[in-house]
Amino acid sequence: MRRNDERRTALADAAIDVLAAEGARGLTFRAVDARAGVPAGTASNYFANRDALLAAAGTRVFTRLAPDPDAVERALAAPRDQALVARFLREIVDRATADRAGHLALLELRLESTRKPELGASFTATMSAALRENIAFHLDAGLPGDRAAVELLYAAMTGLIVEHLTLPEFFPRETVDRLVDLLVDRVARVPGRGRGLSG
Known part of the structure; x- marks a missing residue:
C-alpha cells in the first residue's frame, strides 16, 4: 500500500512538472509517465481520467508549497x-x-x-x-x-x-x-x- 501511495505521489509530482513546463494542454498520461520515468500506461492505472490527474496535482501542489x-x-x-x-x-x-x-x-x-x-x-x-x-x-x-x-x-x-x-x-x-x-x-x-x- 505504501508503495502505491509513493507511486501516486510521484505521478502527481510529475503532473505538476508537466503543467509547469507545458501548460494544461500538455498534460497527458503519456507526458506524465515520461516525466516520472515509469512505463507507459502507469498513470492511467492510478488515475481514472485526466480530471482525476488534475485534481491530484492540485492537492499535491499545496503540500509541496x-x-x-x-x-x-x-x-x-x-x-x-x-x-x-x-x-x-x-x-x-x-x-x-x-x-x-x-x-x-x-x-x-x-x-x-x-x-x-x-x-x-x-x-x-x-x-x-x-x-x-x-x-x-x-x-x-x-x-x-x-x-x-x-x-x-x-x-x-x-x-x-x-x-x-x-x-x-x-x-x-x-x-x-x-x-x-x-x-x-x-x-x-x-x-x-x-x-x-x-x-
Whole structure:
C-alpha cells in the first residue's frame, strides 16, 4: 500500500512538472509517465481520467508549497509583531521560488479551473479552506492585523509572487521584499498604533 501511495505521489509530482513546463494542454498520461520515468500506461492505472490527474496535482501542489511546521513553530518564538509577519511573507516567496514548478502549476490549475466547472468547484473549496486556515493561524497567533488584513495580504502576495515568478526582471526579488515591507507596514497594524516597520 505504501508503495502505491509513493507511486501516486510521484505521478502527481510529475503532473505538476508537466503543467509547469507545458501548460494544461500538455498534460497527458503519456507526458506524465515520461516525466516520472515509469512505463507507459502507469498513470492511467492510478488515475481514472485526466480530471482525476488534475485534481491530484492540485492537492499535491499545496503540500509541496506548505511551510515546514517545525520552522513555523521556531519562528513563533519571536515577538508577534510586524517584523514576524514580514518574515512569514518572505518565506512564502522563498518557497514559491524554490519550487517554481509547483507555483507555475498552481497558476495553470487556476486557469484550467475556469474551463472545467467541477475542477473549479474543487479548487475553490481547496483555496477557501487554505485561506480560512491562514486567517485562523494569523489571528490565533496574535499577529498584528485583523481578518480583513489577512485577506489583503493574501491578495497582494498572490499578485507579487505571480509577477516575480513570471517576470523576474520586472519584479526582481529586491522589489518584492521592499513591497512586502510596505504592505505589512500599511496593512498589518496593531489597533490603536501607528506604523510599525517604518514608524
